[in-house]
Amino acid sequence: MADVILKSGETPDRPHGRTGRLIAEPLSVDDRPEITFVELLFFAYRDFISDPDTVLAAYGFGRAHHRVVHFVNRHPGIRVADLLDILNITKQSLGRVLKQLIDGGFIEQVQGPQDRRQRLLYPTESGRALALRLMAPQERRIAEALDSLSPEERKGAELFLRQVVDGDQRDMVARLIGQ
Amino acid sequence: MADVILKSGETPDRPHGRTGRLIAEPLSVDDRPEITFVELLFFAYRDFISDPDTVLAAYGFGRAHHRVVHFVNRHPGIRVADLLDILNITKQSLGRVLKQLIDGGFIEQVQGPQDRRQRLLYPTESGRALALRLMAPQERRIAEALDSLSPEERKGAELFLRQVVDGDQRDMVARLIGQ
């Protein structure tokens, strides 16, 4: 039982005679200004990924499917290994959702022309349509957010996000996104 | 079996005689400039949350514990219901990780002084130490990212993230973060 609930008569600082065990002083933005961005990243991302969930639910898919559909549409003919690198997951994890997407007719595999061990992934027309439907609310959200920013402020938002990416991944990300 | 693997002799556009079923044209940033931010948010957040994982593993904790420890440290005395609002999860989900954090001595509950139904959550000294350890690499990452930005660019990064948050949540987020 963790049911040690202190009574209200005892101040948090000196509960039950256990002097000084509890801390009432908040971690403050004044002391640590980076907290602002730590929390903004949390809240912004929380809401940003909630957009496509309604659409996904209608297909019986989850966020993992979204990520796969997105990057296959962004890079038709991508190799499985490269997709794994982007998503930072194991092939077993990818395997499950990929199978469902293939069975559902959203993605197809093509044997690699030079190296026939490769299974290159392409979206079908439904797969492309799904990707666009999933991204639409996110594009709207981003566009509205950028609307209120000056050109330099927009540049700042982009630069900031690029710098938050791991140093040894920045080149790869830049290549993936393109100019 | 979904083992319909097209042979390499067939172009992706006309595989197996199924004319036009596959799409070889990438979704492009040129057509949809917001994709840049969609993907930057994905990659930035992916790396940003990977920071504390090593620390968490040492304690046998996961990312859910991190979020709880963080917000309890930011708002000592927070009510369970308010924590649920911030995290957007169910009380059952919270219950599990909260119990572990209480059992481990990182968080304690105090009965509400006015309303004795409430269980106000406070960090212990270990809980505060854990929160700081978890946030340290993220603060470093943010500080380095901001280093390369001008003041207006920094403002842009912050404004952008604030605008990405759901419109009806912005005030709450602003209040939670403070000036």
Place this chain on the structure above:
DNA sequence: AAAAATATGTCAACATGGCTGACGTAATTT
């Protein structure tokens, strides 16, 4: 005073999407 609403906790069952480890197969490289 009784009834209703609130804050919280708990039990049980289930789904998603990560993970590891082991093994198999086809194709390519050495």
Place this chain on the structure above:
DNA sequence: AAATTACGTCAGCCATGTTGACATATTTTT
């Protein structure tokens, strides 16, 4: 011929989210 590579699969585990139902203490409303 042997080793490596690219990929797939089976099996099981774990973390963390969900819903639904119900219990308890406390406060608010009637």
